[in-house]
Amino acid sequence: MSKILIKNIKSLLQAGEDLPRYKAGAEMENLHTIENAFLAIEDDQIVAYGKMEDWGGITDWRDLEVIDADGRMVMPAFCDSHTHAVFAKTRESEFEDRIKGLTYEEIALKGGGILNSARKLQEMDEEELFQDAMLRLQEMMSYGTGAVEIKSGYGLTVDAELKMLRVIKRLKEESPLTIKATFLGAHAYPPEFKENHQGYIDLIINEMLPVIAEEGLADYIDCFCERNYYSVEEMNQVLEAGIKYGLTPKVHVNQFSIQGGVAAAVQHNALSVDHLEEIDDKDIEALKGSDCMPTLLPGCSFFLSIPFGAGRKLIDNGLPVALATDFNPGSSPSGNMQLLTSFACVKMKLTPNEALTATTLNTAYAMGLDQTHGSITLGKKANLIITKPMESPALIPYSFGANSAETIIINGKKVN
Ligand SMILES: N=CN[C@@H](CCC(=O)O)C(=O)O
Ligand SMILES: [Zn+2]
Numbered sequence: 563m564s565k566i567l568i569k570n571i572k573s574l575l576q577a578g579e580d581l582p583r584y585k586a587g588a589e590m591e592n593l594h595t596i597e598n599a600f601l602a603i604e605d606d607q608i609v610a611y612g613k614m615e616d617w618g619g620i621t622d623w624r625d626l627e628v629i630d631a632d633g634r635m636v637m638p639a640f641c642d643s644h645t646h647a648v649f650a651k652t653r654e655s656e657f658e659d660r661i662k663g664l665t666y667e668e669i670a671l672k673g674g675g676i677l678n679s680a681r682k683l684q685e686m687d688e689e690e691l692f693q694d695a696m697l698r699l700q701e702m703m704s705y706g707t708g709a710v711e712i713k714s715g716y717g718l719t720v721d722a723e724l725k726m727l728r729v730i731k732r733l734k735e736e737s738p739l740t741i742k743a744t745f746l747g748a749h750a751y752p753p754e755f756k757e758n759h760q761g762y763i764d765l766i767i768n769e770m771l772p773v774i775a776e777e778g779l780a781d782y783i784d785c786f787c788e789r790n791y792y793s794v795e796e797m798n799q800v801l802e803a804g805i806k807y808g809l810t811p812k813v814h815v816n817q818f819s820i821q822g823g824v825a826a827a828v829q830h831n832a833l834s835v836d837h838l839e840e841i842d843d844k845d846i847e848a849l850k851g852s853d854c855m856p857t858l859l860p861g862c863s864f865f866l867s868i869p870f871g872a873g874r875k876l877i878d879n880g881l882p883v884a885l886a887t888d889f890n891p892g893s894s895p896s897g898n899m900q901l902l903t904s905f906a907c908v909k910m911k912l913t914p915n916e917a918l919t920a921t922t923l924n925t926a927y928a929m930g931l932d933q934t935h936g937s938i939t940l941g942k943k944a945n946l947i948i949t950k951p952m953e954s955p956a957l958i959p960y961s962f963g964a965n966s967a968e969t970i971i972i973n974g975k976k977v978n
Contacts, residue, residue, distance in 0.1 A: 564974060565626045566603040568636060568948065570614065574599035575637035575955060576922055577611055577938035584855060584927040587880035590916040593955065594937075601636055603944040606973040611938055631948055634968065635955060639708025639945035640899035640921050641935050643928035644812075644836050644857055646746075646890035647702070647712050648695045648729050650682035653891045666866045666893060667790065667818060675892055676750040676786075679716040683726065691729045698889070699737050702897035703977060706967035708945030710739050711812075711886075711929045713784055715746030720769045723747050727779035738972045740943070742929045744812055745770070745780035748792050748800045759796060767803040775807040781930065782833065783809035787823035788816075794826045801830045810930070816840045818868070828852045834884065834928040838871045839863055846879050855928040857884040858920075860905035861894035873910035873920075884924040885917065904962035914956035944974040 574596040581594060600617045602610040620626065656669050656678070669675055683691070695712075702710060712730045717723035723745070730743040747766040755762035774780050783804025785797040792800070801811045811832040815823035820840050825848035827835050836857040838845070849856055858871035873883050885906050889897040903917035912920065926936025934943050948969035949958070958966045970977050 563605055563625060566629060566944075566971070566974065567620065567626060568601045568629045568631050569617070570633075571599040571601060571631040571636045572633050573597055573635045573955065574601060574611060574938055575635060575918065576936070579939060581923065581937050581939065583932045584882045584924045585919050586882035587877055590877055590882065590919045591913060593915045593918060599636070601938065601946075603971070603974045606944055608938060608940060608942050608944050610940070629948070629969070633951040635949040635952060636938070637918065637947050637949070637955070638922045638935065638937055639947055639970065639972065640706050641709040641925040641929060641931060642702065642707050642887050642889070642897065642899055643711045643834065643884055643925040644859060644886035644888050645710055645712050645897065646715065646888070647698050647710060647897065648691055648714075648726055648733070649679055649716055649891045650686045650691065651679070651891065652895065653678060656892060660866070671790065673753070676716065677753065679891060680718040680722070680750070680752070683716040684719060684722045688725055688729055691726070692732055695729060695733055696737060698897060699733065699739055702889070703739060703970060703972065704967075705898045705900055705965055706947040706970055707897065707899055708739060708943070708972055709741070709926065709929065709931055709935050711742040711744055711782070713744040713746040714780075715749030715784070718747070718750060718752045720765065723770055724773060724779070727774060731779055738975070738977065740931060740935060740945070742781045742931070743779060744782040744784045745774055745804065745809065746784040746786070748785035748797070750786065750791060763796060763799055766800060771803055771807050780809055782812040784812055784814060786814040787821055787826075788814070789819045789821065794822045797823060798826055798830070801827070805830065812836065812928070816845065817862075820845065824848050828854050833930065836886070837862070839869045841872050846876065846881070849881055850879070855882055855884050855924060857886055857925075857928055858906070858910065859886055859888035859894060860902050860909060861896050862888045863909070864905055865894050870905070870909040873906060873912050877912070877916060882924050883912070883916070883920045884928045885920040886925055886928070900958055900966055901962060903959040907959040914959045917959055918955055944971055946971040
């Protein structure tokens with residue numbers, strides 16, 4: 563058995579036995595902090611924590627590693643509940659086109675964007691996709707991420723969608739990170755189905771989903787509900803088909819326009835609605851009283867120069883908010899969760915505490931990991947960040963672009 567004791571922790575964040583599955587509204591500010599704390603790990607689990615003065619001492623020193631945190635904070639590792647971390651190639655030429663004045667939507671209408679990524683992914687072999695994604699996950703982990711949701715959606719053919727999902731399955735097996743897989747066949751329409759949307763939806767329903775279910779390749783079903791992509795009716799068809807195969811909806815909605823996708827997703831018991839750069843009062847009403855997690859993606863807002871989601875308004879309406887990277891080659895080529903907390907504070911007016919709740923407990927919920935991740939709770943996975951020495955957790959969003967994580971522990975093992 564491997565054992566770690568972390569002592570003299572300045573502040574132990576998001577710690578407790580009676581935390582809710584997610585925090586909403588004013589509760590998001592409460593970081594459930596224990597000052598001057600200890601934490602004990604056995605194998606991959608948190609087995610004890612509390613105030614230093616309540617620490618019972620050590621009876622069995624065998625195989626025990628002691629870490630003196632000495633002024634550092636300890637917090638749950640980030641959960642990144644929305645990524646496209648398996649992709650073929652970067653798209654920096656589109657980045658340059660946007661700098662020169664083209665919009666993301668104009669680039670997509672010319673065959674760039676998702677279709678550009680799909681062409682490249684269709685040509686790439688599984689091994690190379692896997693190796694490249696492993697490197698990305700490694701980098702994400704170095705910024706303190708302990709769990710990642712990864713979507714398909716750059717395949718857009720039966721073979722290429724399955725190839726992506728098989729890569730994600732292998733990442734689940736071989737990466738130390740906890741990974742959830744989302745089937746996003748409905749990410750765009752392949753050019754040959756531009757005038758025949760139903761033909762492609764039939765392919766998703768009749769050719770892709772049965773194999774995905776048979777091979778256990780996905781946990782969630784997603785759809786990009788947006789003008790020029792999937793209408794609400796088209797999304798409903800895809801979600802209903804996924805639900806029949808046991809997949810829970812988690813969807814892209816309201817990135818550029820409001821189509822009514824939020825209410826439709828809530829009606830389908832979506833675990834999360836993601837993007838929400840555009841939102842209206844009807845959407846907010848639809849979310850109230852549901853357990854659907856509004857998930858904002860500030861990296862995408864920053865990189866595409868589109869509005870930042872109304873995080874402050876959602877929280878002031880008593881709703882929860884989660885924040886994820888949307889790591890992908892087109893709209894958000896960064897997997898750094900710490901940077902998001904800076905964007906959320908500066909551009910969405912979340913407080914630092916709210917931003918840390920939105921990237922730990924609330925994202926764990928948004929990827930179905932609330933029983934095992936996202937907080938310091940007995941029996942949960944020992945996926946932790948020991949920060950650099952700091953006086954306040956506000957230093958994490960404050961130090962934008964820096965890496966405030968000094969030591970990362972994943973599954974009870976130091977990984978750096
Ligand atoms: N909006 C849809 N999908 C991705 C971007 C995909 C791409 O540009 O490659 C997103 O979440 O931003
Ligand atoms: Zn996305």
